Amino acid sequence: MPQLTQQQTARLTRYHGQSVRLLRDAVQEARQSRWLRCEELLWGSVTLAVRGVALSRGDEIEDRQAVEQYANRLGQENNDRRIRDAFSRLSSFADAADRARESRSGAQHLIAILEDVTSAVDRLWEILPIDEPREEPDLLVVDDEPAPPPVRRSARARRPRRRRMDRDDGEYE
DSSP: OOOOHHHHHEEEEEEEEHHHHHHHHHHHHHHTTTTHHHHHHHHHHHHHHHHHHHHHHTOOOOSHHHHHHHHHHHHHHHHOOHTHHHHEEEEEEEEHHHHHHTTOOOOOHHHHHHHHHHHHHHHHHHHHSSSSOOOOOOOTTTOOOOOOOOOOOOSSOOOOOOOOOOOOOOOOO
């Protein structure tokens, strides 16, 4: 493994932080059944992880196809199906999301893809000797924190809604 410059080390640390943050955000989007946004975040997380490994080895990869090929090669080198198939699994994510919405069934297949990609990202970062302590949260555990209150779009105070009375029978609507 080549010796990294300070600039490369800082870039690698930034890639790691962004990748982990995108992965967390993807899990949050999945919890809210926002599958398309979840997919976008997963693509970003895996791409940054692959680029991080490439950077640590002195390789520069830029375009999407090169990133996917590099991930395939890393998966073969490490004998890890999750890394090798991460991008092909993500390619099927949108179709699986459409099927889940159409059938109104559970999203088990989407969760399986999410878990595979999450473990691939974790495995990619484990390949690297990162000096800073890494956070290792269990991303798929549901938080016990309540959701934050919705943000009001207007600073104007709202008047309370009045209940109307139905004139025929005296019942409230």
